[in-house]
Amino acid sequence: MSSPVEIPFKSVVRIDRFSGTPVYLQIARQMINAIQRGVLVTGAKLPGTRAMAETLEVHRKTVVAAYNELDAQGWIELLPNKGTFVTHKFPVTTANPIPFNAEDLVSYPQRAGFQFRQSMLLDRPVSVSRAELEFTDGLPDVRLAPLNKLSKAYSSVLNRNNNRKYLGYAHVEGNEYFRIKLASYLNNTRGLHIGKENIITTRGIQMGIYLASMLLIEKGDKVVVGNLSYYVANMIFQQAGANILSVPVDEQGISVEAVRKLCASNQIRMLYITPHHHYPTTVTLSAERRMELLKLSVEYGFVILEDDHDYDFHYHSSPVLPLASADGAGMVVYVGSFCKALAPGLRSGYIVAPENLIAELGKLRHIIDRQGDLMMEQALAELLDEGEIQRHIKKAQKVYHQRRDLLSDLLVNNFSQYLSFKSPPGGLAIWTEWRKDINLMRISKACLKQNLHLPQTLLFQTGQLSAMRLGFGNLNEQELKESVGILKNVIETNI
Template sequence: MSSPVKIPFKSLIVLNKQSSTPLYLQIARQLINAIQRGVLVTEIQLPGTRSLSEELGIHRKTIIAAYEELYTQGWTSIIPNKGTFISNQSNKGNPDPLKYDSTYLASYPEKAGFHFKRNILLDNPPTLSDNRLAFTDGLPDIRIAPLDKLGKIYGGVLRRKTSRQHLGYSHIEGNEFYRESLAYYLNNTRGLHISKKNILTTRGVHMGIFLASGVLISSGDLVVVGNLSYYIANMIFQQAGAQIHAVPVDHEGISVEAIKNLCEKQKVRIVYITPHHHYPTTVTLSAERRIELLNLSSKYGFIILEDDYDYDFHYTSSPVLPLASADSMGMVVYIGSFCKTLAPGLRSGYIVAPQNLIEEIGRYRRIVDRQSDMLMEQALGELLVDGEIHRHLKKALKIYEQRSLHLSSLLKEHLDDYVKFKSPPGGLALWSTWKKELNLMRVSKNCLKHRLHLPSTLLYQNELTTAMRLGFGNLTIDELTEAIQILKISIEESF
């Protein structure tokens, strides 16, 4: 049996007297860690409780308690008149003295020790920044969201005895009261004709697209998107096994004629659209094309996946009703959320579809997410019934319209030589095309030097396109002014 003198136990154990974890447990856990990692192998003798307590500078009773914990868990054995020994039979051999270090014991592997499939689709996730100024792809300003009101309602929901029903597991497609309130809200604001049975709640638009894709797409299915289109949706479709075919987008939205020509040649499974404000160019799908697309869907049997991420924000006129409002054949799957209406961190989305599809997607959802946040949905339902969301949108629309106009004015005044754009009719982002000789990645790096974050996901540059999608909703008038000044400097520095 090994002598305890050979093992520098003081280097294996680092105690934190400020921690809420008792010292005896800290000692026991670190010794167990050393055993599991092969630093302390079978038959090594632990120091006597008195000598280890002196070495660590703690009370002997703490060491006794730690040893009792080790013995109780089966890591050690006690031999009368000899001492305490490591007894893990699966861990034999000669310990490596180079590992007698707390740094080694507290480390975690940097890389997996096994092979796994890497997916290039996920190589460029959206980037975030701690910079005070940042352009986004169209996020709202959480500073004006009715969070105080939501907090009061949510707190009230938590305190009610009747809310206990929401704290267990559920087998329904979301909070029933919320789905009833949401159905009423969507019928009034979007011209739908639905009930709660037509709604599955999700944690945002992306989850809605992912769930719908998992149920509706089989390997090799053809999904039609616009050129340009939403890159995250494209990744989801490809992950589900779809082949993606891009068709042109012009000032009236996605080309229905191109979709028709494609359908005459091969089977199309899904047409993905963001018709209210096409992503990323913000154009609205014309009324004529909406009717044509619905007719084509009925004729050729493809699904229309309608992502209405930006419906609540329209400045120049009443918003065009979604295709789902005119769907009489059950061909449209409608996806939306309150993430931009309120705040991105409130993951509150929904799928609207015929009841049999909602039930199937609900079963699919339970594989990865057994149920939604029933308490938050109760609070959101009460916000809807109380009219708070409507009041917030009425106030927010005025603020966002002012910011949209201000951004347009700033671009015209300071960057007119470089940029072409049209003031968006709604939404929280502006589509802009720039001089081809401008290197947008270089501009982005220059912006970062001046503490302005211009994410690469907002930049579109190839042989045919040099464009940016500039989200303005999250920036005040003063912040927009400062951001455009930095953008101008960064562009000038890039030449």
């Protein structure tokens, strides 16, 4: 047995007097940690309570309480007339404590001790910045969100006894009342003809794309996307095992003729589109091409995954209705959310599809997110029923319209010799194409030094293209002017 003198308990146990954890529990937990990591081996004799108290500079009663805790949990055994020992029940047989660094006892492993698959497909260039100003890829201004009304609605939902059922487990495709109100809202705003049975709720659009991909795509399936396309969706498709084929995108949206040619020589499983405002170029898919794509999907049997990420914001005529509104053959899976309409952090999304597909998607979603946030969905349903969300979107649309016009004017007045762009009819971002001799990554780094963040994900630079997607939704008028001023200064300095 090890002598208690041989074990450096002062290093094994480090007491934090400012911690909210009682000192006796700190001692007990750190000794358990030392036993688990082989520093205190099976059969090691522990000092008596007085000696340990002197070593750790605590009251003897504290050590007694710590030993009692260790004994109650089965880590030590008290042998009459012999002393206190690390229990013999453990399979550790080392005669002496292993060499150790005291820091190892309070650290977590930096790397896994086993092999696992690592996917470069899921690598995403995310840069976090503390800069006060930032161009996003089209995020809304959370300062405009109706948080007071939402918090009141949510508090009211929590306080009603008849809503306690939402605090338990449920086997549903989302809050039924929310799906009823959401179906009515989508029918009124998007020309759909659905009921609650055609909706499953999600935690945003990305989850909707993921669920649809995991269910509908097999390894080796071919998925068609626009060139350029939404990089997150592309990663999801590849993770599902798909081979991605790209087709050109022009001022009328994705090329139907290119899709038709691919179908003639390939078995296409899915077409992914963002027709209202194509990501990232913001162009709108023409009504004619929408109808042609629907016909092609029936003819060749491919799924149309329609991502309608910012349908709610349009600034001129009424928006072109989604393909799902004209789908009579059940070929369209429609994904949307309230993340842009309200705030990105409020992860409320949905999938619209034929009832039998929704049922199967429900099985898959139950594995990763059993039911979603039924309480929040109830609150959102009540805001929809009262028209609060609709009124907020209408007010926000006016604000974003003004911000789009302001950024458009600022770009024309400050960068006409450097870029070209078309003011988008809707959405929260402007697609700008720059002179090819301008190094956008260098511009981004220089802007960051002046308190303006231009994330790498906004930059599209190849041998044939030099472009930036500049989101204006999150910046008010003064912030837009400051941001453009910094960008102008950086460009003129670096060219």
